[in-house]
Amino acid sequence: MNSSELQNIKNRYNVIGRSSELDQAINVAIQVAPTDLSVLITGESGVGKEIIPRIIHDNSARKHKKFFAINCGSIPEGTIDSELFGHEKGAFTDAHGERDGYFATANGGTLFLDEVGELPLATQARLLRVLETGEYIRVGSSQVRKTDVRIVAATNVNLHNAIKERRFREDLYYRLNTIPIKMPPLRERGEDVVLLFRKFAVDISEKYGMPAIQLTDDAKQLLMQYSWPGNIRQLKNLTEQISIITKERVITRDILLQYITPDEQQSGLVLANPTGPHTFENERGIIYKLLFDLKNDVASLKQMINDSKKQTASTEKLRSEAVPLGGNLLDQGFPTTITMDGTPQGDIQYRITTSPHTNDNHMEITPAEVVEEAPLSMRDSEKKQIIQALERCHGKRRQAAEQLGISERTLYRKIKEYAIEV
Ligand SMILES: Nc1ncnc2c1ncn2[C@@H]1O[C@H](COP(=O)(O)OP(=O)(O)OP(=O)(O)O)[C@@H](O)[C@H]1O
Ligand SMILES: [Mg+2]
Numbered sequence: 001m002n003s004s005e006l007q008n009i010k011n012r013y014n015v016i017g018r019s020s021e022l023d024q025a026i027n028v029a030i031q032v033a034p035t036d037l038s039v040l041i042t043g044e045s046g047v048g049k050e051i052i053p054r055i056i057h058d059n060s061a062r063k064h065k066k067f068f069a070i071n072c073g074s075i076p077e078g079t080i081d082s083e084l085f086g087h088e089k090g091a092f093t094d095a096h097g098e099r100d101g102y103f104a105t106a107n108g109g110t111l112f113l114d115e116v117g118e119l120p121l122a123t124q125a126r127l128l129r130v131l132e133t134g135e136y137i138r139v140g141s142s143q144v145r146k147t148d149v150r151i152v153a154a155t156n157v158n159l160h161n162a163i164k165e166r167r168f169r170e171d172l173y174y175r176l177n178t179i180p181i182k183m184p185p186l187r188e189r190g191e192d193v194v195l196l197f198r199k200f201a202v203d204i205s206e207k208y209g210m211p212a213i214q215l216t217d218d219a220k221q222l223l224m225q226y227s228w229p230g231n232i233r234q235l236k237n238l239t240e241q242i243s244i245i246t247k248e249r250v251i252t253r254d255i256l257l258q259y260i261t262p263d264e265q266q267s268g269l270v271l272a273n274p275t276g277p278h279t280f281e282n283e284r285g286i287i288y289k290l291l292f293d294l295k296n297d298v299a300s301l302k303q304m305i306n307d308s309k310k311q312t313a314s315t316e317k318l319r320s321e322a323v324p325l326g327g328n329l330l331d332q333g334f335p336t337t338i339t340m341d342g343t344p345q346g347d348i349q350y351r352i353t354t355s356p357h358t359n360d361n362h363m364e365i366t367p368a369e370v371v372e373e374a375p376l377s378m379r380d381s382e383k384k385q386i387i388q389a390l391e392r393c394h395g396k397r398r399q400a401a402e403q404l405g406i407s408e409r410t411l412y413r414k415i416k417e418y419a420i421e422v
Pocket of ligand 2: 049050114407
């Protein structure tokens with residue numbers, strides 16, 4: 001594909017960026033599109049995996065047939081087989097009538113199985129069968145049916161680990177991974193981060209009829225050096241936050257530093273741009289730095305947990321004053337909980353206070369005193385934030401997840417975790 005064809009694709013799908021890894025991913029998508037081969041898209045959360053299946057479908061012979069995107073992580077385990085493969089009348093308590101699943105409805109078209117790593121093992125076995133033979137069986141039936149569906153799958157989890165832990169079938173992995181497409185993390189895309197910032201700044205300015213924010217040179221440098229754990233989703237949220245909250249339209253490095261916490265910024269800089277020549281000494285320094293940061297994180301988490309136990313009524317007051325902003329913890333790069341494999345999860349919250357010295361509704365935003373907002377309070381606040389987002393979006397999870405700046409899968413998990421009724 002020559003560069004003008006590539007640019008046409010980018011324009012058509014609103015894909016911003018010029019990095020060679022991004023171009024390579026789009027190139028592979030276009031090349032594989034006319035075939036029926038399965039494609040597995042991998043990449044960290046927020047890198048833009050969801051654009052690829054659309055490009056594949058629209059450039060395939062199946063483009064006039066159906067395209068379905070299914071988030072495997074957001075469908076409850078008890079209903080996913082029926083959703084995908086359909087069911088017979090009476091197959092389970094609520095099965096009042098028979099129903100086609102996605103494999104029947106998408107016949108001739110493309111199914112995008114997003115968050116495929118979340119599929120239950122029993123469903124994985126059914127999926128393997130349909131991939132190998134084109135055959136499937138509805139829940140509650142013994143009749144074998146045929147379908148012709150092209151599968152494109154995506155995941156942000158490490159499927160090799162999932163295979164080791166017996167959560168994902170190895171045979172299915174190889175079947176899905178016929179053509180792998182890796183979406184690069186934002187920190188490896190060089191100046192793309194600045195282009196994306198500009199695009200999001202213009203989008204939000206048009207939406208709210210205000211001048212777009214611009215970056216000074218040192219602010220651009222900071223953006224390019226930062227590690228972006230939440231990738232493009234995080235950048236989008238950040239750009240929107242700054243556009244709305246900051247009065248200044250020229251964003252300096254100092255203004256940016258109000259939104260990227262020093263800890264996060266430090267480790268981001270170290271990870272993304274080790275200065276000086278690439279030597280063993282440098283690498284050792286980086287590793288020490290990371291271990292040191294990790295140790296500090298664990299120490300402060302312990303402190304937070306201890307403090308939370310001692311929390312008194314005054315903390316309750318603080319809690320009730322806290323106004324969640326919708327920024328995601330991952331987006332701010334601040335771990336509240338560390339799971340066994342060391343993955344940071346959870347949300348940070350910011351407190352917005354109306355300045356007592358002004359009457360112009362001026363808002364000051366400061367990172368909330370995280371140490372005082374111990375885990376329990378954070379959980380309450382996070383739960384509240386999720387409920388509010390779901391209400392705002394009339395229960396539409398995809399939309400609510402987008403507003404919260406988290407993936408639909410994470411939202412689904414949190415709904416379960418907090419037993420939120422939807
Ligand atoms: N190259 C790009 N140009 C413009 N916007 C992009 C680009 N890549 C991603 N985005 C935007 O970034 C956001 C996150 O992208 P997307 O939902 O595809 O992430 P993802 O890789 O599926 O993440 P997750 O694994 O968490 O689901 C979306 O709003 C998307 O429109
Ligand atoms: Mg996604």
